[in-house]
Amino acid sequence: MAAVAAAPSRKTETYTDTKRRDDVRGANISSARSVADAVRTSLGPRGMDKMISSGDGDVIITNDGATILSRMSLLQPAARMLAELSRSQDAAAGDGTTTVVVLAGSLLRRAQSLLAAGAHPTAAADSLHRLAARAVEVLHGMAIPIELSDRDSLVKSASTALNSKVVSQYSSLLAPLAVDAALSVVDPAHPDLLDLRDIRIIKKLGGTVDDTELVRGLIFDKKASHAAGGPSRIENAKIAVIQFQVSPPKTDIEQSVIVSDYAQMDRILREERNYILGMVKKIKASGCNVLLIQKSILRDAVTDLSLHYLAKAKILVVKDVERDEIEFITKTLNCLPIANIEHFREDKLGYADVVEEVSVGDGKIVKIIGIKDMGRTATVLVRGSNQLVIDEADRSLHDALCVIRCLVNKRFLIAGGGAPEIEMSMQLAAWAKELHGMESYCIKEFADALEVIPYTLAENAGLNPIAIVTELRNRHAKGEKNTGINVRKGQITNILEENVVQPLLVSTSAISLACECVRMILKIDDIVTVR
Amino acid sequence: MIFTLRKKIQSLMSILDISKVQDDEVGDGTTSVVVLAGELLREAEKLVNMKIHPMTIIAGYRMAAECARNALLQRTMDNKGNTDKFRSDLMNIAMTTLSSKILSQDKEYFAELAVDAVLRLKGSTNLESIQILKKPGGSLKDSFLDEGFILDKKIGLGQPKRIENANILVANTAMDTDKVKIYGARVRVDSMTKVADIEAAEKQKMREKVQKIIAHGINCFVNRQLIYNFPEELFADAGILAVEHADFEGIERLALVTGGDIASTFDNPESVKLGHCKLIEEIMIGEDRLIHFSGVAMGQACTIVLRGASEHVLDEAERSLHDALCVLSQTVNDTRVLFGGGWPEMVMAKEVDQLARKTPGKKSHAIDAFSRALQAIPTIIADNAGLDSAELISQLRAEHHKENSTAGIDVITGNVGDMQKRGICEAFKVKQAIILSATEAAEMILRVDEIITCAPRRREDRM
Numbered sequence: 001m002a003a004v005a006a007a008p009s010r011k012t013e014t015y016t017d018t019k020r021r022d023d024v025r026g027a028n029i030s031s032a033r034s035v036a037d038a039v040r041t042s043l044g045p046r047g048m049d050k051m052i053s054s055g056d057g058d059v060i061i062t063n064d065g066a067t068i069l070s071r072m073s074l075l076q077p078a079a080r081m082l083a084e085l086s087r088s089q090d091a092a093a094g095d096g097t098t099t100v101v102v103l104a105g106s107l108l109r110r111a112q113s114l115l116a117a118g119a120h121p122t123a124a125a126d127s128l129h130r131l132a133a134r135a136v137e138v139l140h141g142m143a144i145p146i147e148l149s150d151r152d153s154l155v156k157s158a159s160t161a162l163n164s165k166v167v168s169q170y171s172s173l174l175a176p177l178a179v180d181a182a183l184s185v186v187d188p189a190h191p192d193l194l195d196l197r198d199i200r201i202i203k204k205l206g207g208t209v210d211d212t213e214l215v216r217g218l219i220f221d222k223k224a225s226h227a228a229g230g231p232s233r234i235e236n237a238k239i240a241v242i243q244f245q246v247s248p249p250k251t252d253i254e255q256s257v258i259v260s261d262y263a264q265m266d267r268i269l270r271e272e273r274n275y276i277l278g279m280v281k282k283i284k285a286s287g288c289n290v291l292l293i294q295k296s297i298l299r300d301a302v303t304d305l306s307l308h309y310l311a312k313a314k315i316l317v318v319k320d321v322e323r324d325e326i327e328f329i330t331k332t333l334n335c336l337p338i339a340n341i342e343h344f345r346e347d348k349l350g351y352a353d354v355v356e357e358v359s360v361g362d363g364k365i366v367k368i369i370g371i372k373d374m375g376r377t378a379t380v381l382v383r384g385s386n387q388l389v390i391d392e393a394d395r396s397l398h399d400a401l402c403v404i405r406c407l408v409n410k411r412f413l414i415a416g417g418g419a420p421e422i423e424m425s426m427q428l429a430a431w432a433k434e435l436h437g438m439e440s441y442c443i444k445e446f447a448d449a450l451e452v453i454p455y456t457l458a459e460n461a462g463l464n465p466i467a468i469v470t471e472l473r474n475r476h477a478k479g480e481k482n483t484g485i486n487v488r489k490g491q492i493t494n495i496l497e498e499n500v501v502q503p504l505l506v507s508t509s510a511i512s513l514a515c516e517c518v519r520m521i522l523k524i525d526d527i528v529t530v531r
Numbered sequence: 532m533i534f535t536l537r538k539k540i541q542s543l544m545s546i547l548d549i550s551k552v553q554d555d556e557v558g559d560g561t562t563s564v565v566v567l568a569g570e571l572l573r574e575a576e577k578l579v580n581m582k583i584h585p586m587t588i589i590a591g592y593r594m595a596a597e598c599a600r601n602a603l604l605q606r607t608m609d610n611k612g613n614t615d616k617f618r619s620d621l622m623n624i625a626m627t628t629l630s631s632k633i634l635s636q637d638k639e640y641f642a643e644l645a646v647d648a649v650l651r652l653k654g655s656t657n658l659e660s661i662q663i664l665k666k667p668g669g670s671l672k673d674s675f676l677d678e679g680f681i682l683d684k685k686i687g688l689g690q691p692k693r694i695e696n697a698n699i700l701v702a703n704t705a706m707d708t709d710k711v712k713i714y715g716a717r718v719r720v721d722s723m724t725k726v727a728d729i730e731a732a733e734k735q736k737m738r739e740k741v742q743k744i745i746a747h748g749i750n751c752f753v754n755r756q757l758i759y760n761f762p763e764e765l766f767a768d769a770g771i772l773a774v775e776h777a778d779f780e781g782i783e784r785l786a787l788v789t790g791g792d793i794a795s796t797f798d799n800p801e802s803v804k805l806g807h808c809k810l811i812e813e814i815m816i817g818e819d820r821l822i823h824f825s826g827v828a829m830g831q832a833c834t835i836v837l838r839g840a841s842e843h844v845l846d847e848a849e850r851s852l853h854d855a856l857c858v859l860s861q862t863v864n865d866t867r868v869l870f871g872g873g874w875p876e877m878v879m880a881k882e883v884d885q886l887a888r889k890t891p892g893k894k895s896h897a898i899d900a901f902s903r904a905l906q907a908i909p910t911i912i913a914d915n916a917g918l919d920s921a922e923l924i925s926q927l928r929a930e931h932h933k934e935n936s937t938a939g940i941d942v943i944t945g946n947v948g949d950m951q952k953r954g955i956c957e958a959f960k961v962k963q964a965i966i967l968s969a970t971e972a973a974e975m976i977l978r979v980d981e982i983i984t985c986a987p988r989r990r991e992d993r994m
Contacts, residue, residue, distance in 0.1 A: 081843070088841040091667060120917030129636055193815065243760040249730035254717035257726060264721060271723035294760075327688060336689045336767075339760035340734065343768075512670065513840050520633075520843065
């Protein structure tokens with residue numbers, strides 16, 4: 001008699017089957033929630049920062065949700081999904097990375113209670129989808145349109161983004177800086193687009209964050225080459241970006257020079273000198289007086305001899321420029337890179353008023369300003385008293401720039417301070433009453449979940465969260481859409497008048513992404529490990 | 532997903548195989564086929580416990596499968612003649628395929644996309660010419676179908692950003708240095724000038740290579756490998772658009788789509804076929820710049836650009852879209868369709884039931900079991916939707932007792948509904964493949980009564 005060896009008897013296993021499903025789902029939700037709880041205390045202007053120390057002794061202090069989550073090594077797959085969520089929010093909007101994770105955690109908590117009450121996961125997931133769509137409509141209803149020419153509003157949103165970070169005291173300096181940098185990069189042919197790769201941030205230890213400045217030109221975090229006493233300041237500069245090497249010839253194939261007597265040695269030295277002199281003469285003949293040399297993998301870009309000749313020809317040399325920086329540099333200088341000495345022509349040079357090497361902190365940088373026909377780029381020099389502060393300032397500046405990018409993409413603002421979340425919660429709960437069945441129940445629960453944001457903001461500020469949230473609900477029910485929590489005064493005020501605003505895109509993408517992530521977690525009912 | 536499980540149980544392999552075959556042949560129904568095979572085996576176990584010989588069971592299953600298939604054949608619909616009706620059939624099939632996936636919320640939009648893409652293929656089942664490009668950012672609704680080919684690379688510095696009436700040379704050659712491929716080859720000279728000469732000669736060689744390439748009469752050059760600075764500049768000076776690092780797949784597709792050959796040497800310009808297209812330009816999607824080739828020689832080519840919030844979403848969207856495209860392309864070939872939502876299973880179950888009643892002998896128990904297994908599929912669909920499966924199946928059975936019923940499970944309302952009105956369709960080929968593959972797999976496992984494990988291969992002693 002054939003024993004059906006493979007097909008396992010599933011009859012008695014139906015109970016264990018669902019149990020495993022529930023177990024897996026419960027485990028996923030719990031681990032995701034614990035991740036959300038970990039970053040909860042970083043939310044808002046009174047949020048705390050986290051210090052992350054890695055195995056090799058590296059220490060980072062940050063308030064940015066995406067950074068915290070990406071540095072945490074998470075093993076549970078659902079927890080990793082939350083880290084991905086934060087990253088997606090970072091990519092989409094730049095700010096609100098902590099908000100999105102806290103929202104997801106709160107939605108998951110409600111989902112857990114819904115499942116325990118007997119709702120089917122698919123039903124809960126579908127209602128979440130409807131909720132997200134409707135929430136975005138509510139947010140649009142609260143939105144205020146702005147123009148890019150309204151610099152003040154832009155500065156206000158950038159300030160709000162910076163308020164929750166370590167560098168919040170410097171927001172009066174950094175916010176206008178970010179706005180100016182961003183506006184100078186926007187291409188009128190593509191007014192809806194802001195490519196953040198056109199803004200370069202250079203970090204230099206020393207000074208304080210107050211010394212951060214926006215440079216309308218180019219900065220290299222390197223010294224000008226002084227090995228042979230070259231000039232450190234050039235006016236009326238003609239700049240060439242070269243991708244070839246000013247050094248003795250070296251073939252691609254391996255070669256060796258065989259010398260059999262002293263006279264030959266002399267001759268070799270002389271030939272080498274003449275070769276390089278020839279190159280330098282050609283460079284000088286085109287009128288070039290500043291040379292930016294790309295780092296080469298094939299051989300030395302410059303040798304002492306070539307530096308000597310270049311210095312004698314009064315050419316300022318900056319070497320070791322990375323290959324991927326070349327595009328940025330040529331765009332800024334409005335010139336083309338030169339790959340071979342034969343192609344060295346005047347029309348490939350860029351022009352600038354001043355190129356000089358300045359002492360900054362305990363290092364030096366090369367500054368190029370007054371570039372003729374400068375391309376649409378900007379450079380920001382960030383200073384700070386220690387490396388941790390500089391890194392966090394860099395991340396905060398990036399967030400502020402992303403906020404402005406959001407505004408360029410979608411020109412609407414909404415009030416901050418928890419106002420949008422309470423408004424959404426209220427309107428969605430009212431809408432839920434008009435629906436039927438399980439859907440209505442699910443949507444009501446999820447709508448209540450949105451209140452976690454003002455709750456957390458108040459909590460982190462040391463206020464009484466329940467009193468604050470109920471007061472907020474009351475005011476919104478009376479129709480005051482723009483009331484929010486003012487953490488500095490510790491009360492509820494019209495947050496719009498207090499200039500706490502954020503781009504519409506940050507809130508809409510936060511709610512959409514959080515809902516999508518929670519939907520995906522809810523629909524998972526088994527984990528398969530592949531070895 | 533099923534393919535990546537560790538194959539612990541030997542017989543599991545045949546189940547994995549049928550899922551793979553289903554995917555290769557038809558593209559959709561991979562879960563259904565495994566579920567049906569499982570159900571058939573579950574019923575078979577019960578029969579074996581009743582002391583019925585497996586061969587009898589197999590014979591019964593075979594008869595039942597044949598009967599089921601005929602039942603379906605009689606009831607297929609074919610709208611080949613009417614393009615409008617056919618298109619709406621395709622839309623319905625696409626929507627049905629997508630409704631079990633992540634794209635279910637935007638299924639009309641994506642169904643439209645998939646149908647447009649497949650109709651461009653004009654009957655070929657070669658899905659190679661449809662490229663799916665994933666770009667994070669935006670939302671799923673921002674995805675679009677583009678009637679050309681998009682290459683996810685940037686144009687070199689200083690080169691024209693737009694070319695009309697392009698002749699394209701697709702190549703796979705190293706454009707950085709020309710090394711002699713003999714290990715330890717070196718040149719011995721006795722003076723620096725000679726070294727300079729050799730260097731100049733190398734540069735000249737590269738210049739000549741570029742000249743030869745240009746002599747093909749092209750205005751666009753796409754290389755799989757790196758194009759270093761010097762040749763890049765030479766191309767820019769000659770006004771030729773050069774693209775480097777296009778990966779293997781990109782090269783293959785580009786060659787296929789523009790009708791060109793992939794060249795590795797450039798000595799014989801006449802023997803190399805160039806690709807053609809009407810317009811090449813640089814476009815922006817989100818914040819990335821890509822190269823768009825439109826008006827390509829191979830008119831069937833198109834690109835679907837998927838946008839979405841995160842990598843997870845994009846990957847799953849790509850898989851779902853691939854499923855839909857496979858099914859649609861199969862349907863364009865074999866245009867017979869059926870209603871969905873459990874309707875075919877109930878129809879087959881009814882016919883098989885009647886066959887069981889007519890057949891004498893123990894085989895009829897097996898045929899009966901087949902019918903029960905078939906009914907398990909709509910049961911599971913109802914269960915997964917959170918509906919009361921027992922109630923729904925009994926209602927469905929009662930409906931099907933009437934002649935020419937079009938009843939199936941409507942998961943949106945949670946009741947028995949009219950599949951014709953709802954427009955829930957499936958391709959006949961998919962269903963046929965499911966029935967036949969599942970039956971075969973179940974048969975094969977039933978025939979096994981002993982598992983012989985061979986000793987592991989003894990390793991020879993290495994001296």
